[in-house]
Each structure stands twice: as structure tokens, then as C-alpha cells.
Amino acid sequence: MKAAYYKGNKTITVEAGSRVAPGPGEVRLDVAYCGICGTDTHIYHGAMDKRVKMPQIIGHEASATVAELGEGVTGFSVGDPVVVRPLDNRLETPADRGFSHVCKGLKFIGIDSPGAFQNSWTVPAFTLHKAPEGIDLKLAALCEPLAVACHDVRRGRVKPGELAVVIGGGPIGILVALVAKHAGAHVILSEVNAYRREFAAKLGLEAVNPMETDLEALCQEKSGGSGADIVFEVSGAKAAAATMTDLLAIRGRIVVVAIYPLPIEINLFHFFWKELEMLGARVYEPEDYDQALELVAAKALPLEALITDVQPLDNIASAFSGLDSSSDAMKVLIDCRA
């Protein structure tokens, strides 16, 4: 049994770990694959050292099989393929009004408690979604970011025939674009990085460089003069926040996916004048995982192409440092099998 421990200062070491026997309501998993998320790279860079208790096993984009059931767990059998929705809402209160996935006391498994970069992982059974038999466990590891995209598109109420602009072509932006397209929208991806634009184009997405293309004019042209129905702001860039309202039609919608650490200037006049709507979107709800699993199982999206590399757990430190030196990688998976 091995586990990868984040120890601060861009240091991750693989050492002997110990299996945690599942308590009541828990399940011990044999982890299959776990993707490296942008949040994991933030942790690696020390940006979340106040929150993470070192040494910390991180990782939250996992596929796995059930290894051992704790007392009272039903609905799962040893060997079942599963994915983990890494949200622990056991501190939820009535003041959260039922919005469990963003409750005030939410603990994120893999940040606030041990994560999936290990062979054996014990989690609450309520975090599990059973995957169809025979699912590709590499693709299943993409369910977590895919569920984010499903949540964003659902929150934005994307309808067939709508014009959607996705600003930012990293892994989440690409997934949002793919899910919005699958929902029937015409999608324009706005991305300044040429590699990412080429990558998106290979996936069948229309990708433009906002430094070269007049995105507002393009939206007008594609919509018969109305403007875009919806903008997904996934970039976190100041220029995106400043111009996103320009792109929209009357009653157009913005979904805020990016994390803006500081207040940022927004054109509120456009909100008034065009009666715009802006919706924040964070993580996912169970139905988003259900949809993500359906999309993976049905091979409805070109997800295979998003997996840039797969590295064994022993190589996790070099996988993290490699992501540091390249902005071209989409998703790097860690193979956590023993």
C-alpha cells in the first residue's frame, strides 16, 4: 500500500501508507485512476497551505473499484466500478437551505481530508456513484471535471439552438464547451493560447483568438444580430470580466465558473440595459455526476483525447513538475493501482 504525500514547497513523496478499514457507512476503494486538477497544482505551489494539513494525501478526480464495505452500507458489492463525488456535507445545517453541495460547512475530500493519490482509499458511501460494468476506468476518472461542466451547463439552462461562448480553453472550459455543444448549443470557444485552440479544433469545437477576432461582432453575426445567449466565464481574466457583457443578447446569461480572488470591474449598465443575468456555479450536485457517468458510458464526447498522459503513482512528483513547465497539457492521470 503506497500513498503520495504533499509536504509543502512543491514536494510530493510516495511512501508506504496504511489501509483504513471502513467504518460504519464507509467504503474502502481500490483506486484506479486519479486526474491532477488545477486545484491540486495550486496546493502543490503552496497556495492552499493554510487549509491543507501536511503531510496530506491529495487528489479528488478518481475512478475506483469497491474493495471493502463498512457496516450498514448497501447498494454496492466488492468489485463494483465507482466514481467518487468528493463532497462531505455532514456539517450541513438548515441555514444552508438544502444546497448541500455548497453548504457553509462543506469539506472537500482530497483537500480537507485524505484524497485519492494512493492505492487504497476509504470514503463515505454517500460520495459514491456506481459506474456501469465494463466502463473504461481512465475515462471514468474524468467524471469529476465533467460533472463540473454538466453543473455549469445545467445552471446556465442551455437550450438547443442557443449561441454559447466559453471564455477559457483549459480542461474545464473544453468540457463545458463539449457539454454545451452536446446540449444542442452552437459553441464558440475563446482562448488566447494557440495550442489550446488547435486542440479544441481537433475536438470539433470552433475556437477563436479574442486578440485577433472581434468576438462581439462574431456573436452578432452568428445570432442574426441578437448576440450570444450565454457566456461561460472560465478564464478568470480581467479582460474577460470586462467584455463578457458586450457579447450577450437581451436577457443573455453569464455563468461564472472561474475563481476570481479579488473584486473585479463589471459593466453593470449592461445588466440594466439588456436585463442580463449572471449565475455563479460551483462544483456539482448528484444529478451532474449521473449525467457525467451517462456521457462517459455512452462515449458521447471525445474524452479520450483530453487525457494527455497517464503516469504511475511512483512518478507523481515528476507529473506535477511536468505540468509546471507546460501549459499544453490537458489532463494528466495518475495510475493508482497497486
Add this chain to the structure above:
Amino acid sequence: MKAAYYKGNKTITVEAGSRVAPGPGEVRLDVAYCGICGTDTHIYHGAMDKRVKMPQIIGHEASATVAELGEGVTGFSVGDPVVVRPLDNRLETPADRGFSHVCKGLKFIGIDSPGAFQNSWTVPAFTLHKAPEGIDLKLAALCEPLAVACHDVRRGRVKPGELAVVIGGGPIGILVALVAKHAGAHVILSEVNAYRREFAAKLGLEAVNPMETDLEALCQEKSGGSGADIVFEVSGAKAAAATMTDLLAIRGRIVVVAIYPLPIEINLFHFFWKELEMLGARVYEPEDYDQALELVAAKALPLEALITDVQPLDNIASAFSGLDSSSDAMKVLIDCRA
């Protein structure tokens, strides 16, 4: 027949005007009362000289009676009391997608074409809402700002029992607070001006000074720790934009009523973290006028108190200059009867 002409540079003069015979689809009205709106004072100060063609008869918060019907007008009889919804959407196109009230080619009657500060006013019949017989025409003149408030509250989907904060206690803020309260919300009005707070309190509203009261703590206290369900931003103040997201519960809503001429800093992190929603709201739709007329006819709100003063048309210049020297006035009506 007299009319008040705005001639630029804080100059409004009352002169002889001429009745305009109603063309096909038009109705000539005998104007009863017309309120002075914040927009009218902006025009008076020259802030809209690029848009207004001088000499211009302004005024758009009118009650009236039908004087003469143009060809093809049905559903109205001479003598009917009416209010005017001053939106001319005849340049609407399919690109506006049916949102007539904020269509790109919208002309605002009383700004882009002659308004109500005259004895006799000719308007398209589609702008008219018939008022119940016996309605108080002074109160009916409040229908226009009241319809704004009805639109804002409807756009915000206010439900009984919700906690609503209205930031800004001018005429529109007060009306939004009254309509939200009538919809069953618990309302807190945030206003820095002591006179306006006292005025609001006399109307039965809870009014607080955000410079003295910790509004965020108050919202927490009133909501059992959740925060407010909805904030109406009616002030246009930088401090309001900066702090409005602090007040809200998870999935809380903001309705942007104020006009911000310049981009302003907003806490987008709160949008992400609490999955907030922001909705722009501008003018009104026909059902908002219907609701406003119902509220006036039913005497459901203490509207009488909002009428600070009523002045004859001949005194309109001094009424405008008086508003300049006092921030205490709520609504000044001009009596436009011959």
C-alpha cells in the same frame, strides 16, 4: 392649450402649444397629473442633451382621460381614465426575441418624443392601460414608478417569507420595498439619508443606516444565519456594489435597478462560492402596469404619502428648481389640467 418646453441649461418654459389630432391607432388625452422623475431632472440638468431634441416636452409619469380617438382605436371611450406605459417599441425586430420593453430600437415617450407636461397629449393607443372608474388620478400618476417596482420584484421572484434588502431609499427604492413587502417578504431598507429613513419608517418600513448598522450581521440575524434571499440595488453607490454580495445567502439573488454609468468592482468570488444570481431589471412589461393599477385601485400601499407636492403646470420651472435644492422630496406631481 399649454405645454412645458425644456430648452436646455435648466430652462423649462410654459408656452402655448397645439393639440395634435390623433392619427390612426392613436389617442389624444387630456393629461391629469404627471410626476417628475429622476430622469426628468437629469434632462433638466443637461445630462441627456445629446438624446433630447430641444425644445422638448418631457414627462412620462402621467394619468389622463381619453379626449379623442384616432381611426381604428377600439376598447376606449372618451372620458375613460387611463395611464400611459411610455414605451414605443415600433422599431422592434426579431433579433429582440420578443423582449419588446427593452428592444434595441425602443423609443421612450417623453424623452425621444413629446411627453406629458402639457394639457393635451397624443400617444399610440397600445401604450394605454385603462384605469378603474373613480380612480384617484393623483395616485394613478404613480403607476409608472410603481410599475418599475412591480417589474423589479417580479424579476427577482420574491416569495412570501423571504428576507429582502433594498439598498437606496429614493422614490423607486421605497416603492420596491413596499411592493416586496406586499409580496410577503420581510424588507430591510438601507439608506444613508436620515430624512429618507424617517420617511420610510412612517410608511411602516424597517430602515437602517448602513454607516451605523452592520447590515451583513443584521441579515444573518434575521435569517437564522442564512443571509438575505434577495438584494435590490437601487442606490448606484460604489459601496453598495462592493458589499451587496456579502449580505446574501447561498443562491441569493441581486436585482440591479440602479444605473451605473461606469464599470464597477463586484465580488465575483461570492458569485462562485455561494452560487449567487444577479438580474438586471429595466422599465416594465404590460403585466407590471396591470399590477400597479390593481395596487393603486385597491389602496394596497401607502402611496398618498409619497406625493410631496402638487404644482400647476404654470409652476413647473420652480418645481424643477425646488427639487434641485432639496433631497427630501419624494414625488412632485404637476397638475396638467387646463
